[in-house]
Amino acid sequence: MPNYQASVLVSLRASVLDPAGEATRSAAKGLGIQGIKRLRIGKSISLELDAPNEAEALRRVELLADRLLANPVIEDWSLDLKPAPSSL
Amino acid sequence: MSIGVVVFPGSNCDRDVRWATEGCLGLPTKFLWHETRDLSGLDAIVLPGGFSYGDYLRCGAIARFAPVLQSLVDFVDRGGNVLGICNGFQILTELGLLPGALTRNKGLHFVCDDVELKVISSRSNWFCNCTSGEVLSLPIAHGEGCYQCNVETLKRLEDEDSIALRYLNNPNGSISDIAGITNAKGNVLGLMPHPERACDPLTGGLDGKKILQSLIN
Known part of the structure; x- marks a missing residue:
């Protein structure tokens, strides 16, 4: 069975406060790095899965992202899926 | 009349709730392990504070899939009273029984205060047991209690009279100073403050009794 690897990026919606991102932006100034206008913190989730084909792999990871990895009330997600190097 | 207190791996206010309901109020109370599906004979259920399943991913995100909570959804549909305190409130929003979400405190600090x-x-x-507009004093202890929702949801909460409690001095950045809300039907209440820690004069006032007494009304 083909093996796939996926990366899901979860980010806070633009309208949601991100105090940790603001604190990090402020710390960047302390490091002397100028010009950072916006800094938002999210999560990156890497996973590998077995699925019969790419469309089915995509369906499963989309379901996972939408129902568990992200809370759609406050977060958006995007994903990248490709065959795992070992299965090529 | 009997109250169930759900115990998740990582709950840490479960015994405090039982002390308050049984020890201070004399209401028969039993613990419900997160793997049970049997809620028979219970009149009200409390989801206590703590860090269920380590609060991995998001507060309450993993707890949402506990077997006991699948039965809880039916319990709510039948009109049973459910109170979620702190982590319990976070779980109720993740479960979709209450709208919105609880996020990191605006000031980033964990706040422990009355x-x-x-x-x-x-x-x-x-x-x-309270008059409308009455001011209660209760303890809070949380790092992720900033209630957020979109403007449509906030308007709906206001129109439905579902905003239960508001902070007089907002400690965490919650929208509209919200400290607790109910569902549309009114049988589910989520609170960031801890009423169970205010049921014994030795440990911090008695205002919590007024809320916990209503579990069995």
Whole structure:
């Protein structure tokens, strides 16, 4: 069975406060790095899965992202899926 | 009349709730392990504070899939009273029984303090022992209590009279100073403050009794 690897990026919606991102932006100034206008913190989730084909792999990871990895009330997600190097 | 207190791996206020309901109020109370599906004979269920399943991913995100919570959804549909305190409130939003989400405190710090709260909603039975507009003093202890929702949801909460309590001095950045809300039907209440820690004069006031007494109304 083909093996796939996926990366899901979860980010806070633009309208949601991100105090940790603001604190990090402020710390960047302390490091002397100028010009950072916006800094938002999210999560990156890497996973590998077995699925019969790419469309089915995509369906499963989309379901996972939408129902568990992200809370759609406050977060958006995007994903990248490709065959795992070992299965090529 | 019997109350169930759900125990998740990582709950840490379960025994405090039982002490308050059984020890201070004399209400028969039993613990419900997160793997049980049997809620028979119970009149009200409390989801206590703590860090269920380590709060991995998001607060309450993993707890949402516990077997006991699948039965809880049916319990709510049948009109049973459910109170979620702190982590319990976070779980109720993840589960979709209450709208919105609880996020990191605006000031980033974990806040442990006594706060003053105004009773807003008089629609549900939860505050039948309080007068509308009464000010209660209850402890809070959380790092992720900033209630957020979109403007449509906020308007709906206001129109439905579902905002239960508001902070007099907002400690965490919650929208509209919200400290607790109910569902549309009124049988589910989520609170960031801890009423169970204010049921014994030795440990911090008695205002919590007014809320916990209403579990069995």
